Amino acid sequence: MKNRLEELRRARGIKQEDLARDLEVSRQTIGSLENGRYNPSILLAFKIARYFGLTIEEIFLYEEEDSK
């Protein structure tokens, strides 16, 4: 699933390690999220949205092709 995670993180000058520590996930998870190889659970998606002060839909871009 495409997302704006990397864009948002870089805009705020946050490193992957720092974001991972704040969200209490591994750095590898952040990396996989950013390049779209891993989709977060609903809980993690909410945590990320709350962290950036945005809604889930503003960060994760669901397209019909994602479900195929």
Place this chain on the structure above:
Amino acid sequence: MKKRQSLLLLIVGICLTVVYLIARGFDLVSWEWTALCAGLGGGLFGAGFSGLVNAHLYRQYPELAREKRIQEEDERNVSLKNQAKAKGYDLMTSLFGGLLLVMAIFRVSLWVVLLGVGVYLAVQGYALYWRFRLDREQ
């Protein structure tokens, strides 16, 4: 592993090893019991000792403990671990079945083959039980 558990394992491991040494010294036990006591005692001792060392380290360096907890509970790591376990289980099921067949062909003792079949069915039954239970709970 909790400190109390680690300490218990360490004590049990030491006791088993001591019992083995005494029994062996007086030639009281056969080779099979010797191997069991020595192997089990050594394994339990190692597990308990490493648990105590880890508990001490994590108390001294709480950041290490937090990092370990994150790695263990990270949802992607948990998912990957479960997927790998599932693949291992599938392969083991096939290989185990093949092994039982080979044992039967080579006329291994019937009781050994039946024991193997029993273990195989117990594992399959356990997996089926959890499939239904998780389906009901989730």
